[in-house]
Amino acid sequence: MALSRSxxxxxxxxxxxxxxxxxxxxxxxxxxxxxxxxxxxxxxIQMNDGTLLSANPPQNYTAEFADxxxxxxxxxxxxxxxxxxxxxxxxxxxxxxPTTMAACPEGSIxxxxxxxxxxxxxxxxxxxxLFIDLKFxxxxxxxxxxxxxxxxGTVWKxxxIQMNDGTLLVANPPDNYTAEFxxxGSLVVRADCNRGRGEFTVTDExxxxxxxxxTTMAACPxxxxxxxxxxxxxxxxxxxxxxGDLFVELAFxxxxxxxxxD
Numbered sequence: 695m696a697l698s699r700s701x702x703x704x705x706x707x708x709x710x711x712x713x714x715x716x717x718x719x720x721x722x723x724x725x726x727x728x729x730x731x732x733x734x735x736x737x738x739i740q741m742n743d744g745t746l747l748s749a750n751p752p753q754n755y756t757a758e759f760a761d762x763x764x765x766x767x768x769x770x771x772x773x774x775x776x777x778x779x780x781x782x783x784x785x786x787x788x789x790x791x792p793t794t795m796a797a798c799p800e801g802s803i804x805x806x807x808x809x810x811x812x813x814x815x816x817x818x819x820x821x822x823x824l825f826i827d828l829k830f831x832x833x834x835x836x837x838x839x840x841x842x843x844x845x846x847g848t849v850w851k852x853x854x855i856q857m858n859d860g861t862l863l864v865a866n867p868p869d870n871y872t873a874e875f876x877x878x879g880s881l882v883v884r885a886d887c888n889r890g891r892g893e894f895t896v897t898d899e900x901x902x903x904x905x906x907x908x909t910t911m912a913a914c915p916x917x918x919x920x921x922x923x924x925x926x927x928x929x930x931x932x933x934x935x936x937x938g939d940l941f942v943e944l945a946f947x948x949x950x951x952x953x954x955x956d
Contacts, residue, residue, distance in 0.1 A: 730759045734837035741833035747803045753937050762898045770804035771796045788814040846875045849956035857949035863919045886920040887912045902930040
């Protein structure tokens with residue numbers, strides 16, 4: 695997205711970039727990913743009091759700005775959804791919304807990242823990275839673009855189903871439990887010794903709805919999780935990507951399926 699910036703805005707940007715090379719103009723031309731439609735991985739948060747918060751690993755700290763004005767945030771072990779607005783001069787306002795409340799491990803900067811997102815004030819691109827200056831000239835977040843796995847057109851191999859009652863169902867082997875979401879809205883499933891088809895819909899809010907899946911009725915060997923897999927797919931609620939894997943949250947907060955790309 696090409697942005698028109700006044701001299702005053704450019705001066706503010708230059709001042710906020712601690713340690714940045716002087717006289718380097720932000721770039722917004724061809725080859726630079728747009729703000730929306732890209733998964734941005736946090737690299738660091740440079741606070742203007744000298745504090746440097748590094749994202750370790752960057753894949754655990756991401757922001758995705760959607761065309762409908764929503765922003766999807768992964769803050770280490772937690773996820774959040776917010777709303778954002780942007781202006782032609784690069785001004786950016788983010789209002790964070792619902793957030794999970796898991797206790798992340800020591801060393802996490804999840805809470806600082808969420809706070810910084812809520813203090814977003816101005817964004818620009820430099821050397822294909824996204825920089826977001828914070829309110830009150832308090833610091834700058836730096837992001838790099840990450841490739842986004844495609845839900846559609848990928849054969850997803852089930853790794854496990856973690857139920858929220860503590861039950862863990864492991865796909866053994868993952869090759870026997872696959873889901874392929876096709877561009878025409880159909881879903882092709884392999885559930886161990888059975889095959890199935892259904893239909894699905896997705897929304898901009900990352901909600902996934904799967905119609906009843908019609909499957910063959912073969913009796914799979916002991917230890918198969920064929921029936922549980924098909925049932926879980928039918929209970930799909932929302933989805934997200936992390937470290938290249940697809941995660942599908944089940945309805946009623948009942949569990950999570952984890953898939954890896956074929």
